[in-house]
Structures are given as C-alpha cells and as structure tokens.
Amino acid sequence: MDLSKSKKGTAAVWAGETETFPHGSSTAPIFNTVTFAYEGLDDWYEVAKGNREGHIYSRNTNPTVQALEEKIRILEGAEDAIAFSTGMAAISNTLFALLKPGDRVVSIKDSYGGTSKLFLEHLPKFNIEAALCETEDHEQLEREIEKGCRLVYLESPTNPTLKVIDLQRIARAARKAGAITVVDNTFATPINQNPLALGANLVVHSATKFLSGHSDTMCGLVCGEKELVREIFKYREINGASLQPDAAYMAIRGMKTLELRVQRQNESALQIARYLHGHPKVDRVFYPGLESHTGHDIAKRQMSGFGGMLSFELKGGYEAVKRLLHNLTFVHLAASLGSVSTLAGPPRTTSHVELTEAQRRGLGISESLIRYSTGIENVEDLIADLEAGFKNV
Numbered sequence: 001m002d003l004s005k006s007k008k009g010t011a012a013v014w015a016g017e018t019e020t021f022p023h024g025s026s027t028a029p030i031f032n033t034v035t036f037a038y039e040g041l042d043d044w045y046e047v048a049k050g051n052r053e054g055h056i057y058s059r060n061t062n063p064t065v066q067a068l069e070e071k072i073r074i075l076e077g078a079e080d081a082i083a084f085s086t087g088m089a090a091i092s093n094t095l096f097a098l099l100k101p102g103d104r105v106v107s108i109k110d111s112y113g114g115t116s117k118l119f120l121e122h123l124p125k126f127n128i129e130a131a132l133c134e135t136e137d138h139e140q141l142e143r144e145i146e147k148g149c150r151l152v153y154l155e156s157p158t159n160p161t162l163k164v165i166d167l168q169r170i171a172r173a174a175r176k177a178g179a180i181t182v183v184d185n186t187f188a189t190p191i192n193q194n195p196l197a198l199g200a201n202l203v204v205h206s207a208t209k210f211l212s213g214h215s216d217t218m219c220g221l222v223c224g225e226k227e228l229v230r231e232i233f234k235y236r237e238i239n240g241a242s243l244q245p246d247a248a249y250m251a252i253r254g255m256k257t258l259e260l261r262v263q264r265q266n267e268s269a270l271q272i273a274r275y276l277h278g279h280p281k282v283d284r285v286f287y288p289g290l291e292s293h294t295g296h297d298i299a300k301r302q303m304s305g306f307g308g309m310l311s312f313e314l315k316g317g318y319e320a321v322k323r324l325l326h327n328l329t330f331v332h333l334a335a336s337l338g339s340v341s342t343l344a345g346p347p348r349t350t351s352h353v354e355l356t357e358a359q360r361r362g363l364g365i366s367e368s369l370i371r372y373s374t375g376i377e378n379v380e381d382l383i384a385d386l387e388a389g390f391k392n393v
C-alpha cells in the first residue's frame with residue numbers, strides 16, 4: 001500500500017501498519033522483547049551485517065518502534081525517521097550526532113527551555129557556540145547564518161508566546177550557507193505544518209505532546225533526509241536513548257486520531273482566542289490565528305491550521321492569574337501540552353521556571369501570562385468555564 005499520496009488522516013491510521021502482523025493482528029503488536037533469536041548463525045550474520053532486514057537487539061531496532069517511525073515518516077513526507085525515549089532525547093541526540101567541536105549553531109531565543117539549556121550550558125563544553133537571535137528578527141537570523149554555521153535550529157510557533165518564523169526564508173538562507181536546518185514541529189504537528197516541504201532538512205518532535213495526545217506516554221521523533229537520520233541513528237544506538245516498545249504502541253494508538261484531535265483543537269483554540277481578545281480583563285492574546293498577531297501572515301502561508309496552543313496576559317498581574325486558574329473547572333493546572341484534556345499554567349511555574357523574572361521579561365514573558373493548551377472538550381464548555389472563572393478575577 002503506497003501511502004505517500006494519501007491524505008494525512010488516512011496515513012495517520014495506516015502508516016506502519018499495512019503489513020500483516022502475526023496471527024493477522026490488525027494493529028502493530030507490542031514486541032516486548034530485548035532480543036531476537038535466529039534459527040542458524042548464517043541468518044543471524046546476514047542481518048548483523050545489514051545484508052538482510054531483521055532485528056537483533058531492541059536498543060537498535062524493534063518492530064513496534066519501526067511502525068511508529070513509519071507513521072511520522074509518512075506524515076512529515078520524510079525519507080527516514082527514528083524514535084527516542086523523549087523529545088529531549090530526540091533533540092540532544094540530533095545535536096550531538098551532527099555537531100563537532102568548533103561548530104557554530106544559529107537559533108532563536110524562544111526555543112523550548114530544555115533546548116536552550118543545551119545551547120547555553122552543554123554544547124559550549126564541547127566548544128560548540130550558539131548564536132541565539134531575536135525570534136522574529138529574520139534579518140538578524142540571516143546575518144548570523146551568513147557568518148557561517150553548521151546547523152540552524154528553529155521552532156515555530158514558539159513556546160509560550162507563539163512567535164512565528166518564516167521557515168522557508170530561513171531554510172533557504174541556511175542552504176545557501178551550507179548549513180542543515182532542523183525544525184521542532186511539536187506545537188504545529190504535521191497536520192498543520194510540514195517543515196521539510198518548506199526546505200528544512202530535519203524535523204524533531206516531542207511526541208509526548210500532540211502526537212501521542214493523551215498525556216500518558218513520553219516519546220521523541222526525528223525525521224528527514226535519509227543520510228542525516230542514519231547519522232543520528234548510529235549515535236542513538238550507542239547513546240542508548242531508544243524508545244520502549246510499549247511506549248511506541250501508546251504513541252501509535254494516539255497518532256491514529258491525530259487529525260481528528262488537531263482539527264478540533266485548531267477550531268476551539270481560534271474561538272477561545274477570539275473570545276479572550278475582546279475580554280475586558282485580558283490585556284493581550286497570543287495566537288497566530290488572530291489577525292492582530294505579529295506572525296499571522298506568515299502563519300497563514302505556511303500552516304494549514306493555527307494549532308491548539310495559545311497564551312494570554314491578564315490585567316492585574318500574577319494575583320489575577322492565580323484567581324482565574326483556581327476558578328477553572330475543565331483545566332488541569334499542569335506542565336506539558338497537546339493532550340485531549342485542557343492544560344494551563346503560567347510559564348513562571350512551568351516552561352520558564354528556571355529563569356528569573358527579569359530574564360522572563362527579556363523574552364516578553366510577563367508574570368501575568370497564562371499558557372493554555374486547548375483540549376478536545378466541547379468549546380462551549382471551555383468558554384463558559386473561562387467566563388465563570390473571570391467573574392472572580
């Protein structure tokens with residue numbers, strides 16, 4: 001079955017699961033095995049040498065994990081894909097596999113906190129420098145890329161203020177400078193945005209979020225050009241950040257409903273953003289689907305939906321944040337995002353807890369900001385919940 005031309009909703013269901021599994025199983029079985037036995041040494045040798053397809057040891061490859069890898073490969077239009085134990089494992093393995101001492105990276109100030117830590121604390125120990133640009137300043141990004149770099153690392157939309165980068169423009173500049181472009185597509189998901197089609201070489205995902213979609217499993221994915229993915233695979237084999245087969249199964253199960261969930265989250269988040277935009281107790285709303293958003297025109301061009309994530313600033317500072325959040329019913333006050341249930345929290349206790357108030361302010365993250373990850377609940381209930389919550393703010 002060739003799924004490369006199928007619509008995404010179809011590919012999300014079938015990719016990686018088109019073959020007949022043992023006993024006619026219609027879903028990928030969980031191959032909870034560390035090792036794979038052979039009838040004879042000759043067969044084993046042929047697989048070990050890579051002359052024949054097969055599995056040897058689950059740190060390297062596993063059939064359940066491969067089914068998941070095939071799903072993201074098709075959904076992102078990639079040549080190859082590999083899975084990791086977490087999103088951070090996917091990101092750090094990608095960087096450590098592709099960079100060497102003396103290399104330079106160009107990235108943005110607003111990347112996910114864990115990724116920023118790699119750029120600011122861990123890579124410098126290996127004499128790898130990162131130039132972190134103002135996220136929406138495309139000219140600065142281009143200037144830094146032109147100075148020479150091995151890798152350009154981007155995220156769009158960003159966490160938590162949903163800034164948008166013109167991926168095609170920056171990937172073009174990177175290619176001209178001979179650099180690899182890596183895009184974290186966690187917030188957008190492959191339903192809303194395909195960075196490879198915009199010129200990126202690699203896409204990384206925290207599949208812990210929208211892809212798995214139920215806040216019940218951790219997983220990371222990397223996909224893109226075959227040669228690069230193979231290089232990262234060789235590093236992962238030794239680094240050991242492989243995905244467990246049962247976690248792979250949870251991600252596979254979640255991804256089958258990805259299109260349904262994301263379409264619903266796109267629609268609900270836009271309605272909620274519009275509701276908040278006109279609210280007298282709200283100062284600012286950050287959502288790329290709003291015409292007032294600084295990145296709206298770029299988002300309209302490069303995304304087919306604006307996603308389930310939004311953030312908003314309240315009048316009345318952190319005390320107002322507390323009052324509103326404590327009054328909501330259909331919201332988990334929790335870290336993470338992209339689940340079927342709505343999650344919300346202030347960046348000062350979640351994604352940016354390790355920064356000082358001044359550092360957060362420098363990133364445009366005020367103490368009155370709330371990050372809101374829209375779930376798949378009925379949007380009328382979510383808006384009514386906010387409306388009731390605001391009465392006590």
Ligand SMILES: Cc1ncc(COP(=O)(O)O)c(C=O)c1O
Nearest residue numbers: 086087088112184186206208219
């Ligand atoms: C955009 C983004 N990338 C990467 C990660 C890291 O993923 P994980 O928690 O699966 O390691 C996160 C986690 O919140 C994220 O939001």
